[in-house]
Each structure stands twice: as structure tokens, then as C-alpha cells.
Amino acid sequence: MIRNFFLLFCVGILLSSCKNGNSRKDIVENGQNTGKPNIIFLFSDDQSFKDVHKLGNPEVQTPTMDKFVTEGTTFTHAYNMGGWNGAICVASRAMIISGRSLWRAQQISHQYAQNLELDKTWPRLMQTAGYDTYMTGKWHVEAKPKDIFNYVGHVLRGMPHDTAEGYNRPQSVHDTIWKPWKKEFGGYWQGGRHWSELVKDDAVAFLDSAAIRKKPFFMYVAFNAPHDPRQAPKEYVDRYPLENIKVPDSYMALYPYAETMGAGPDLRDEKLAPFPRTEYAVKVNKQEYYAITSHLDDQLKDIMMALEQSGQKENTYIFYSSDHGLACGEHGLMGKQNMYDHSVRVPLMVIGPDIPANKKVDSDIYLQDVMATALDLAGVEKPTYVEFNSLMELVKNSGSKAEYDGIYGAYEKASQRMIRKDGYKLIVYPKSGIILLYNLKKDPQELNNIAEVPENAAQIKLLFKELMLLQEKMGDQLDLKPIYDLI
Template identity: 70%
Template sequence: MIKAIDLKIICFLLFFGCKEIKEKTHLDLQTNKKPNIIFLFSDDQSFKDVNALGNPEVITPTMDKLVEEGTTFTHTYNMGGWNGAICVASRAMIISGRSVWRAQQISGNYSKNEDLDKTWPRLMETAGYETYMTGKWHVQAKPDSIFNHVGNVLRGMPFDTPEGYNRPLNKNDTLWKPWKKEFGGYWKGGKHWSELVKDDALSFIDNAAKRDKPFFMYVAFNAPHDPRQSPKKYVDMYPLDSVSIPQSFMPEYPFAEEMGAGKKLRDERLAPFPRTEYAVKVNKQEYYAITTHLDDQIKEIINSLEKKGLKENTYIIFSSDHGLAIGEHGLLGKQNMYDHSVRVPLMVVGPNIPKGKKIDADIYLQDIMATSLDIADVKKPEYIEFNSFLDLVSDKQAKSRYKSIYGVYKKGSQRMIRKDNYKLILYPKAKQMLLYNLNEDPLELNDLAKDAENLDKIKSLFIDLIQLQKEKGDALDLESIYKNII
């Protein structure tokens, strides 16, 4: 017969034992429900550098599959940068959550713990995520100070050689070959950097599959940034007669010097001046080849998730720093406000993400950070200026959080506003402006700024741009430069 005192002890043990089990089970369930998040980040990849996004010339089956299996944002923009290395500003914004000028202010100030605690991976860590980074960094904060685990940390661009510039001069200029390892670049160290980053990612996934914690991976490739090197078989996929000349091709851009993208800019010196159709074709061939090589590395990462049984509970977000001209408008680089350089691919695949959906609402590349916090159920801090796009994915009626898109290059070289499918570009040093109707002229071939009938549209966009400057902390006095507009 059980004594009353014994019954109390049994009840006490059962109650608190069950409570402990219940709490532990709840924690396990919560952990299991937390989705993993992988951010795959390329560099210099225009939205035009994906087959499924309208370019039949480039071979990108893995990226195409992301478009097929997930939701694609077709109008994703990077704000620009404060120097020629646009990726510096791009990555400072995405790690800090601040817009371009405020990101610049804090980019070199990651010396205090409170500053580090405000970065993207640290915020993910507060939600129980194990964080990992490998590849291109180009941010002032040291990666091992904000990520739990770090693979190879690669410089802003691979080491290049003089042979990679001002080429090809003609069909007999054959010294440079993308697969020649003696030129260094992506081959420095023996293994192509895209393969190195892929191997790092596979190693982390293999270890993460053995643990219960959700993970956040920041996997940053240098490709397809120059020097555009890849194994020969990838270059052979693109015979020159299959590579087209851009409709916007011109030998030289008329405002290149004033806009800060002239003959002294490193990116622009990759091909000869004036541009030739042959040089543009060769550069596009190598651009496509390194993109397809990158596509194969991404395929292995995604296959690994499937083999480890992780893909079903993982969000995969793919995007790039910014685009690249590669001969459009007489330009080679990304230091301009045309869509081929400021607009990037963005695909998201994961639990409850609609398949094959395309959304044309304007967003910023850096919205990826806020979106990942949304997925991880982290309350977005007030200092983060970008927005989650999850509501756009799930709601057919949802509209962009941005009434207009703001673009900059350097303190006084270029400004841009995109609104209601119009784009106004300003070159303050040349006191020039360009206006494009993007609905009727998506390739930005026909400047409407000189037509008197568009003066009201110019004034309206200019006033909105001034307001955007105030919101973003842009100190350039456009009103004094363009006194005749308002």
C-alpha cells in the first residue's frame, strides 16, 4: 500500500519530470521547425546572365531550376557604390542593413562588440542559428568576428595579370586563354576559386547534417567577376559565332569620363578603346563560360542538401552584387546606372515558396537580409533600412515597399531614380540627364530627356530624387547643379 507521503513524492516527480520532458520536446520541435537558410552570392552577374530570365545564349541549368522550383524577383536592384569597387558598398549594405551612405559611415567602424552585434550573422545567431561564411568577403569587419564558422576568405577579386587587359586587340591576339593557369587569377593556389568555395560549402553541409541546430550559410563566389577564367570545356561551349553583339553596342560612351567610367577605370580597361565587336564577343564568351562553370558548382551544393535530407527544410536564396555591361552602351564595367549593371537575378526556393512564380515589384538586393530575419523569426531592428519580401511572395496583391528605386555612383558622379517604369539618370559633373521609358524601351536605347513634352516627367522625378537623397543621407546638392529643372 502506497503511503500518502510516497504518493506526493511520486506526483511531484511525475509532474516535474513530465514538465521537463515537455519543455525539452518543445525545444526540439522548435529547433526542428527552424528552417536552414543558404545565401548563394555571385559577383558581377547581371539579370541577363541567366538563361531562364530571357537569355537563350547562356547555359545555366541549375539557376534555371531555381527559377522553376521557386519564386523569382525580376526587378532587383543594387543602390550602387561610393567607389569603383561596387561590391564593397553592396556587401557593406547587406551585412549591416543600412543604405549606401550610412553603410559607408559604419563600414570601417567594426571595432566594438555592439557594432558587431548589429550585423546580419549575429542577428541570425540570436535565433539559434549556427552561422557559416566562405568565399569573397570585401567587408571591413573580420568574418571570424561575426560568424561561428569560416571557410576560405577570398579577396575582393582574384589576383590578375597585365595580360588580362586591353584585349583582344584582334583575332591574332591569342596570348590570354581563360584556362591557362600560369596567369593566376582564379587558378592561384591550384584549384579554381569557384570550386574551392563549393568544396568549403559541401564540407560544412556534411557536418551540419549531423547536428540539430539550424544553420545560416553565406556562400560568396567571386565568379563571374574578371579575370573571367574557367576550364577549357566551358569556353568551348560558346563558339564566337553563337555570341551576339548587344543592341546597345557603341564604340565609346559619350559621357564615360564625366560619369567616372572612363579610360582610367580598371574595369573599363579590360577591352580596347574604342570598343570593337570582336572584343565584346570574346569578353561575353568568357563571361558566359565562367557563369556556366559557377552554375555547376552551385548544382553540387544543392545536390548535397538533397542527399543529406536537408533541402526540404532549407531556404535557398540566390543573387549577385550587381550586373555588368560587357559591351552594352560602350561600357565594360558596372559603374553605371543602366539596368544591365544595377539589376541582378534573385531567386528564392524553400518551404511554402510558390514554384515558377515571377514578381516584377521593385526591390533591393539587400532586402535578402531582412527577409532572412523574417524567415528566422527575428524581429527586425529599427536601424535596418531594407524590407522583407516574404509578403510579396505569398500575397498576390502585395506591392513593393518602395515607391521608387535610388541609385548612386561616387559622391558626385552619378545619380538615378527609377519610378513608375521611368528612369532618370543624372551626370552632375557633365550637367547631363537621361530619361528612359522602361516599358517601351527596356534596353534603354532612346533618351527622352531632350523632348520638351517630357519636362513635367523630368521635374516630377527630380523632386522625388531630392527627397530620396534626404532619406538616404546623400549630401550632393543636385538642386544647385540643375537649377533650371525646378
């Protein structure tokens, strides 16, 4: 019933006049069958690269995402640059829509709010190549979806409305007020249907109408899951008994630099669990994180089934990624406002025509490269203002190398800076001058800070210089030289 309703809704959109005055006849009969591939971007929120079974986590159940891995190519080291405030997703999505790096994406966002520069956004660029563009789900970008996409489903806020009961919990095994399946707490249940299912229904309806569309399509399908409040039907939570969930190796009761890095107890994300952290609270949060991820995975399965039934799969590229990761108890942190891999590194898979199956690419890239890759596949010449790169050469040619001279990371104007290069990661907390160094080859979980080891002084100075060069390239105006001079 619901699926049929949304199908009629989507067909109704096509039969009606769209905003530029085109009729259904213009869209379907006069639509140019260009032979271009369809492109679907499936986007989650707060999903760490560790939150996929096939990518090394035996605890979480993600059969559809696992299928993305086996049927396509996976970029195992895809990164988000960070954010200018606690809502990291705002910066991540601004970068992917605009093609600009962090600080320039912040600048262009102010123009979007004034309806300026909209013709330079990702969907508008796809339209220049003859694409019908569609969006549904989480947005959180200053530009209004209806102003840059041809068709728009539900537009959801940055995060579901939460309640006080979802914070500072669980205090103990006796703290049972909150249950992820209780609809009275609103959140994902607000409106009566889980938001992940709502977005799925929209996407399926659009795909069901593909048979009457001659233009290639670009779909931007953005889920809020697995962002908190991490709510899912009880059957999904029951899949994850607490005794089967391990406490992370990086677990600690409190992160020692939380205040100086801008992720102290006043930060919303960090309030989700009690201070100091407990092993029990971390395990419960992970249980709910896994449950909403598995629920999301089932929605992805339905979308892929609809694509198959539409007859369009053989001519469609599917990208799957997330806007950033999440600590969820690692390093004593709950949020994503940090430079550790669990929070800046995401899953990124691509499936489609001529994409090698079950291939892994370990080059360091940015998740926003998806935008430039879609332009490449659509035959759109990459504009000079797009700072990210197509991934197709890395997909097709095993001998290719990423074009980035180190991965840059930042949080807020002056709270954190990071560079990842040559197997090392350097993190700087500018407010206090604290420097952390990790050898990622020997210590991929970033458990051992080796910045105080005298033999590493030269490595720190080298990476610090490289970081300042990346700052200049990215338009980052924070002056780190006073800290560098003290090394």
C-alpha cells in the same frame, strides 16, 4: 579525396571548442532543435540579370539557376543602390551585412574596422535566434568574418589576383596570348584549384556535417565568379563559339559621357577591353563571361545535391543573387559603375518550403532585402536600423506591392545619381549637369534618351523632385538643387 578532407575539416570544427567556449557536446547535444528553417544565401559577383538562360538569355547555359527559377519565386527587378567607389561590391556587401542603405552602410563600415557594432550584423542577428552561422568565399567587408560568424571556411579577397595580360584585349583575332584556362596567369587558378570549386567544396563539406548538428544553420556562400579575370576550364569556353554570340543592341564604340560619370579609361574595369570598343572584343568578353557563369552553375548544382543528400532540403530556404550586374560591352562600357539596368539589376531567386514554384514578381526591390527576409524567416524581429524589407509578403501574396517609393541609385560622392519610378528612369551626371531620361516600358534596354524631347520636361522635373526626396531619406548629402533649378 578533397571532399572528404573538407568534411573532416568541418567536423573537426564542430568537435573543437568554438570561440565562445562551447564544446561539441554543447553544440550538438544541448543545441536547441527549434524547428526553425535553415537558410542558405548563394551570392555571385558581377552577374547581371541578363546572365541567366531562363530569365530571357538564350545564349548562356545555366541549368541550375534555371531550376531555381522553375522551383521557386524570382524577383525580376532586384537592384543594387550603387557604390561609393569603383569597387561596387564593397558597398553592396556592406549594405547586405549591415541592413543599412548606401551612405549609412559606408559610415557603419568604418566602425566595423574598429570592431564596433558587430552585434548588429546579419550573422550575429541570426545567432540570436539560435542559428549556427557559416561563411565561405569572397568577403570584402570591413568586419572580420571570424568575429561575426560561428564557422568560417576560406576567406577570399575582393577579386582574384589578375595580370597585365588580362587587360586591353583582345586587340584582334590574332591576339591569342590570354586564354581563360591558362593556369599560368593565376587569378582564379591561383592556389591550384579554381576558386569557384574551392568555395563549392567548403559549402558541401559544411552540408555533409549537417547530420550531427541540431541547431538550424545560416550559410553565406559567396563566389567571386563571374567577376574578371573571367577564367574557366576550356570545356566551358568551348561551349560558346563566337559565331553564336550576338553583339548587344546597346553596343557602341565609346560611351559619350564616360568621363563625366566617373567611368573613363582610367577606371580599372574599363581597361579590360580596347578603346574604342570593337564588336570582336565584346563578343570574346561575353564568351568568357558566359563560360565562367556556366562553371559557376555547375558548382551550385553540387551544393544543391549535397543539400539534398543531407536530408535538410525540405526545411531550407535558398536565396540566390549577385552583388550587382555588369555592362560587358553594353553602352560602350565594360564595368558596373553606371546606372543602366545591366549593371544595377541582378537575378534574385528564392526556393524553399511553401515558396510558390515558377512564380515571377516584377515589383522593384533591392537585393539587400534578402537580409531582412532571412531575419523574418528566422523569427528575428527586424531592428529599427535595418532599412530593407522582407520579401515574404510579395512571395506569398500576389496582390502585394513593394514598399519602396522609387529605386535610388548613386555612384561616388558626386559622379552619378538615379531614380527609377513609374516606368521611367532618370539619370543625372552632377559634374556636368547632364540628364538622361528613359521610358522603360517602351525602351527596356535603355537605348533612347528622351530627355531632350520638350514634352518630357514635366516628367523630368517630377522625377528630379522625387530623386531629391530619396536623397534626403538616404542621407545623401550631394546638393542637386542647382541642376534642378536649370531645368
